[in-house]
Amino acid sequence: MATTKHTLVALVTDKPGVLNRMASMFRRRGFNIESIAVGHSELPNLSRMTIVVDGTTTSVEQVRKQLDKVVDVVKVSDISGDAIISRELALIKVKATSSSRSEIIEIVDIFRASIVDVASDSVTIEVTGDEEKISSLFNLLRAFGIKEVARTGRIAMVRGEPGPLPMEEKTARAKRQK
Amino acid sequence: MKMTGAQILCESLVREGVEVIFGILGGSVLPLYDTLPQYPQLRHILVRHEQGAAHAADGYARATGKVGVCMATSGPGATNLVTGIANAYLDSVSIVAITGQVARPFIGKDAFQEIDITGITLPITKHNYLVLDAGSLAETVKEAFHLTRSGRPGPVLIDLPRDVQIEQAEFHYPSRVDLPGYKPTLQGHPAQIKKAAKLINEARQPLIIAGRGVIISGAYNELKELAERAQIPVVTTLLGISCFPESHVLSYGMLGMHGMAYANMAVAAADVLITIGMRFDDRATAKVSAFAPHAHIIHIDIDPAEIGKNVRVDVPIVGDVKVVLNALNKLIISTPHIDWIEQLDGWRREHPSIEIRDTEGLLPQFVICKIYEVTRGEAIIVTGVGQHQMWAAQHCCYDRPNSIISSGGLGTMGFGLPAAIGAKVGCPGDMVWLIDGDGSFQMTIQELATIVQDNIAVKIAIIHNSYLGMVRQWQELFYGKRYVATPLSGPDYVKIAEAYGLPGLRVTRKAEVIPAIQQAMDEPGPFLIDFVVEPEENVYPMVPPGAALAEVLEAPKEKAKVLSDSAKLSVSNI
Ligand SMILES: Cc1ncc(C[n+]2csc(CCOP(=O)(O)OP(=O)(O)O)c2C)c(N)n1
Ligand SMILES: [Mg+2]
Numbered sequence: 001m002a003t004t005k006h007t008l009v010a011l012v013t014d015k016p017g018v019l020n021r022m023a024s025m026f027r028r029r030g031f032n033i034e035s036i037a038v039g040h041s042e043l044p045n046l047s048r049m050t051i052v053v054d055g056t057t058t059s060v061e062q063v064r065k066q067l068d069k070v071v072d073v074v075k076v077s078d079i080s081g082d083a084i085i086s087r088e089l090a091l092i093k094v095k096a097t098s099s100s101r102s103e104i105i106e107i108v109d110i111f112r113a114s115i116v117d118v119a120s121d122s123v124t125i126e127v128t129g130d131e132e133k134i135s136s137l138f139n140l141l142r143a144f145g146i147k148e149v150a151r152t153g154r155i156a157m158v159r160g161e162p163g164p165l166p167m168e169e170k171t172a173r174a175k176r177q178k
Numbered sequence: 179m180k181m182t183g184a185q186i187l188c189e190s191l192v193r194e195g196v197e198v199i200f201g202i203l204g205g206s207v208l209p210l211y212d213t214l215p216q217y218p219q220l221r222h223i224l225v226r227h228e229q230g231a232a233h234a235a236d237g238y239a240r241a242t243g244k245v246g247v248c249m250a251t252s253g254p255g256a257t258n259l260v261t262g263i264a265n266a267y268l269d270s271v272s273i274v275a276i277t278g279q280v281a282r283p284f285i286g287k288d289a290f291q292e293i294d295i296t297g298i299t300l301p302i303t304k305h306n307y308l309v310l311d312a313g314s315l316a317e318t319v320k321e322a323f324h325l326t327r328s329g330r331p332g333p334v335l336i337d338l339p340r341d342v343q344i345e346q347a348e349f350h351y352p353s354r355v356d357l358p359g360y361k362p363t364l365q366g367h368p369a370q371i372k373k374a375a376k377l378i379n380e381a382r383q384p385l386i387i388a389g390r391g392v393i394i395s396g397a398y399n400e401l402k403e404l405a406e407r408a409q410i411p412v413v414t415t416l417l418g419i420s421c422f423p424e425s426h427v428l429s430y431g432m433l434g435m436h437g438m439a440y441a442n443m444a445v446a447a448a449d450v451l452i453t454i455g456m457r458f459d460d461r462a463t464a465k466v467s468a469f470a471p472h473a474h475i476i477h478i479d480i481d482p483a484e485i486g487k488n489v490r491v492d493v494p495i496v497g498d499v500k501v502v503l504n505a506l507n508k509l510i511i512s513t514p515h516i517d518w519i520e521q522l523d524g525w526r527r528e529h530p531s532i533e534i535r536d537t538e539g540l541l542p543q544f545v546i547c548k549i550y551e552v553t554r555g556e557a558i559i560v561t562g563v564g565q566h567q568m569w570a571a572q573h574c575c576y577d578r579p580n581s582i583i584s585s586g587g588l589g590t591m592g593f594g595l596p597a598a599i600g601a602k603v604g605c606p607g608d609m610v611w612l613i614d615g616d617g618s619f620q621m622t623i624q625e626l627a628t629i630v631q632d633n634i635a636v637k638i639a640i641i642h643n644s645y646l647g648m649v650r651q652w653q654e655l656f657y658g659k660r661y662v663a664t665p666l667s668g669p670d671y672v673k674i675a676e677a678y679g680l681p682g683l684r685v686t687r688k689a690e691v692i693p694a695i696q697q698a699m700d701e702p703g704p705f706l707i708d709f710v711v712e713p714e715e716n717v718y719p720m721v722p723p724g725a726a727l728a729e730v731l732e733a734p735k736e737k738a739k740v741l742s743d744s745a746k747l748s749v750s751n752i
Contacts, residue, residue: 013359017296017308024300065483071305071325074359 005034006060006080007156008051010073011041018047018072025066032057035088035153046074050086050155079158086156089128091116092138095145096123104144111137122147130154183312184213184343187276190319192219193351196247198238198603199223199276200231200596204251206278206291209343223603223632226624228255230596232262233622235273237600239266240583241558241608243396245327246273246600252280253291256337257298261590263333264302268587269417270390272331274322275299281341282310296337304332309339312347317355324355329362330481331394362480366497366505374452374476374493375509381450383518384410387433387462390417390586391455391479391499398422398579400503401454407507409515410452411522413441415462417586418455420576430522431531434462436568439529439719439730444522446728448473455479455499458488459587468726478502529732531719532572540688542641542711543569549611549639550574552695557609557637558583558601562594562618564648566641568717570613592621598636599628609699612638616668617646626678629704637698638706640671643713651716655731656723671708682706 012018019038026033034052041048051067053060060078067076096104096118104123108115113127127137131154138149181189187210191199198221203211214222225231228250235246246266250259256277266273279285280292296306305325307318315338322334378384392401398421405412405428412422413433422429431438433445442464445451451473456462463469469489477484477491478499485494495502534543546569549557555577561567561584576582583601585593598612619640629636650664675682685694685707698705718733 020297021300028301062483062487065485069481069483071357071360 004055006053006055006078007084007086007154008053008060008064008067008076008078009156010049010051010067010076011046012049012070013072013074014045014047015072018070021070021072022049022067025070026063029062029066030058031063031066037153037155039155050153052154079156083159084156085159086130086154087128088131088134088152088154089126090134090138090149090151091124091126092141092146093117093122093124093148094141095121095147097121100144104141107137107140113137179349180346181349182209182213182343183309183315183338183345183347184210185216186312186315186347186349187319187338187343188213188217188220189349190316190351191247192217194319194323195244197221199247199249200225200234200238200600201249201276202226202228202231202251202255203249204255204278204291206252206280206340207249207255207338207343209340210249210276210278210338213343223599223628225596225599225628227622228258229261229592230599230622230625230628232259232273232275233265233590233593233596234600234603235275236262236266236269236271236593237560237583237597238604239272239600240597241580241601242604243580244272244604245323246271247276248273249276250278251291252278252295252340253293256293256295260298260302261588261592263299263335265585265588265590265593266333267302267304269585270331270394271333272326273333274326275333275335277335277337278343279308279337279339282339283341285339296335299335302333303335304330306335306337308337309342312342312345315342315347316349316351320352321355321357324357325360329360362498363482363496364480364498364501366478366495366502368505370493370495371502371505372509374495375506377450377474377476377493378408378410378452379509379511379513382515383448384408384450384452384515385444385448385473386410386412387415387445387451387453387456388412388418388421389415389454389456390421392418392421393455393580395455395480395499397455397500397503400500400507402426403507404452404503404510408510408513409519411444411519413437413444415456415459415586416571416584419571420579420581423577424575425577428519430526432571433727435464435721435723436572436717436719437462437721438526438531438572439732440522440525440531442719442721442727442730443525443529445470446472446726447521451475453477454503457481457484460488463489464721464727464729465725468728529719529730531732533733534573537712539712540686540691540709542566542643542709542715543573544688545639545641545685545691545709545711546570546573546613548691549613549695552692553609553611553699555581557581557611558605560584560594560598560601560610560612562612562614563589563591564615564618564646565643565651565715565717566613566615566618566647568648569641572717591615591618594618595622595625595636595638596628598638599625599634602634602636603632610636612636614638614640615647616640616642616644616671617666619671620668623674626675626680626706630679633703635703638704640706640708642668642671642708642710643715644668645713647715648717650714654714654716655720671706675706680704680706682708684708684710686710
C-alpha cells in the first residue's frame with residue numbers, strides 16, 4: 001500500500017451535524033481527503049469514522065489535530081504506522097454476454113469476490129479487500145466494459161489487542177453514563 | 179420547577195455571571211425579550227446594528243476577561259452578527275452569541291427570516307448549537323460558557339427557535355459539563371519543559387515573542403519573571419501588546435509588518451526564540467521561510483493545532499501559558515545576556531523606528547502621542563483598523579496589563595466604536611479612548627446613538643486623514659501612487675456628534691491638541707474630537723509584503739528633523 005496514504009480513525013459523538021462539522025473543517029483548511037467511511041462503533045452514542053488522507057498534499061498531523069479540536073470528536077488516531085486490517089467494499093456492474101460470462105466468473109473466483117446479481121446483459125460483482133485488490137480486479141474487468149461502480153471507502157482496525165483507541169472509549173462511555 | 183425556555187435561558191445566564199447583553203430584538207426573540215424584565219440583573223444594551231452587538235460583547239470580554247454576550251433575531255439579525263463572531267474567532271475572544279430561530283415546524287421550509295445560522299457560523303465558532311427542546315437548554319448554556327472561556331477561547335453560538343423559548347421544561351442547572359471530546363491540556367509536558375529550559379539556559383541570544391495568550395492566561399508576572407531571571411528581551415505581537423510593560427528595560431516593542439525595526443532584527447538574530455501564546459500570523463512573521471533563520475523555537479500554546487501549523491517548532495509545549503511558565507521558571511538559571519542586550523540597544527539607537535517629525539501640520543502620530551501623555555497611560559485604548567491602529571500600537575507606551583483592544587486577526591474596520599462601548603460598559607471605572615480612522619468610524623458610526631442613549635462615556639478621537647489611509651499607503655508604495663477608491667469624504671463629525679447628542683470638537687492645529695484632549699477628559703460623558711491630520715502620512719517601519727522580517731523599510735531619511743517626544747522613546751531606556 002502506498003505509504004503516503006494515511007489512515008485516521010475518529011470516534012465521534014452521534015449528534016446531528018457532526019459529519020458536517022468535520023467536512024466543513026476539511027474544506028476550510030484545504031485538506032485533501034481521499035475517503036471517509038462512517039458507521040456505528042461498538043459503543044452506543046459513538047460513531048466510528050475512517051478517514052484516508054494523502055500525506056503528500058496535506059499535513060496529516062494537522063488533520064489529526066484539527067479533527068481533535070472539533071468538540072464532538074472524542075478521539076482521533078493515526079493508525080497508519082500500526083499493523084492494521086483495512087477493507088473496502090465495492091459493487092461493480094460489468095457488461096456480460098453469454099460468451100464473456102464464464103471468463104468473468106473465473107476472474108471473480110480468483111479474487112474471492114462473488115457475483116450478487118445476474119441480468120441478461122450484465123453481472124454485478126461484490127468484492128471486499130484493500131484498495132489495491134479492488135483496483136486490480138477493476139482493471140481486469142475493464143476489458144469487459146464497466147457499467148457502474150460503488151465503493152465504500154476504507155475502514156480499518158488495528159490487529160490483535162485493542163489499541164489505545166477503545167480503552168479510552170470506555171472511560172468516555174463511563175463518563176457519559178454518570 | 180417548570181419554566182419556559184426563555185426563563186431557562188435567563189436563569190442560566192444569571193448563573194454564568196452574565197451582567198450585560200448587547201443586542202437587537204425581532205420577531206423570533208420576542209418571547210425572550212419579553213422575559214428579560216423578570217431578570218433585572220441582566221442589563222440589556224440596545225445597539226443600532228447587530229455587528230455592533232458582537233463587537234461590543236467582544237470589547238467587553240477583552241477588557242474584563244469575562245464572557246461577552248450578544249443577542250439577535252433570526253435571519254438578518256443573525257447574519258449581521260457574523261463579522262463580529264468571525265472577529266472574535268480569529269482573536270480567540272470569549273463571546274456567546276444567542277440568536278432567535280424560526281419555530282421548529284418551520285425549520286427547513288425557508289420561512290420568513292429563516293437562515294441556517296449554525297451552518298453559516300460553523301467555520302467561525304469554536305462550537306455552535308441549534309437547541310431543539312427546552313429541556314436541553316440549560317445543559318447547552320452550561321456547555322457554551324464552558325467552551326467559550328476554557329482552553330483556547332472562542333465564540334460559541336446558540337440558535338434558539340421561537341417555540342422553544344415558550345416551551346415549558348423542568349429547570350435544573352447542571353453543575354458540570356459532559357464533553358468527552360473536549361479536554362484542554364493545561365499542564366505542559368515535564369520532559370518538554372525540561373528541554374525548553376535547557377535550550378534557554380544555553381542560549382546566547384534568546385528572545386521572547388509574547389502574544390495574546392499571555393493576556394488570556396493572565397500570566398503577566400510569570401512572563402516578567404522569566405524575562406528578568408534570564409535577562410531575555412521581550413517583543414510582542416500586536417495582540418500581545420501590554421502583556422509585558424513596554425517601559426521595562428527588557429521590552430523591545432512590537433514585531434511584524436509595522437513592528438519596530440530593532441524588534442524584527444532581534445528576531446532575525448536570535449538563537450533561541452521562546453514564543454508564548456501566539457500563532458505565527460503572517461503579519462507577525464513576514465516571509466515564513468525566512469523567519470528566525472538562526473533560532474531554535476520553543477512554542478508554548480494551549481491549542482495543539484497551532485504547534486507546527488505555520489512554522490517548524492523545535493520544542494512544542496502544549497498547555498496554559500501561566501501554568502507552563504510557572505513550571506518553566508523554576509528551571510531557569512539566571513544569566514546576564516549583556517552582549518546581546520547591548521546589541522539590541524545599539525539597534526534601537528540606530529533605528530529608533532517611531533520618531534515623530536517636527537512639522538507645521540498636524541501629524542496623526544503627534545495626536546496619538548499626546549492622547550497617551552495627557553491620559554498618562556491610564557486609559558484603555560481601543561482602535562479601528564488601518565494606519566491609525568498601527569500608530570496607536572506604536573506611539574503609546576502600554577504598561578498596564580491589557581490596556582489596548584484592537585482587531586488583529588480579522589482586521590475589522592468598524593470594530594472600534596462598538597468595542598469601546600463594550601470595554602467601557604465592562605470597566606466603567608476606567609477611562610476608555612477610541613482612536614479610530616475616518617473610514618473605520620463610518621462603518622459603525624450609528625453606535626453613537628447607543629453611547630448617548632445609555633450614557634457610555636467613551637472618548638472618541640477620529641484620526642481624520644480623508645483617506646482609507648492604510649490602503650492608500652499600499653497604493654503609494656506598491657501601485658504607483660494610483661489612489662483608486664481611497665480618497666474618502668465624510669460628514670462634518672462635530673455636527674454628527676451634535677446631531678446624535680454628544681459634545682464634539684474639531685482640531686486642526688498642534689496647539690489645540692492638548693487642550694482638546696483635556697476638555698474631553700473633563701467631560702463626564704462621551705466626547706468626540708475630529709483631529710484633521712496630514713492626509714498622506716505613512717506608517718513606518720514597514721516590512722513590505724513578501725519580504726523577510728529584517729528587510730524593514732524605514733521612514734525616508736530626508737525628513738530627518740525629529741521631535742524626540744514620542745511617548746515610547748522618552749520612557750524606554752535608551
Ligand atoms: C471591513 C473592512 N473593509 C476593508 C478593509 C481593508 N482596509 C484595511 S485598512 C483600510 C483603510 C482604513 O481607513 P481608516 O479607517 O480611515 O484608517 P486610516 O488607515 O486612514 O488610518 C481598509 C479599507 C478592512 N480592513 N476591513
Ligand atoms: Mg483614514
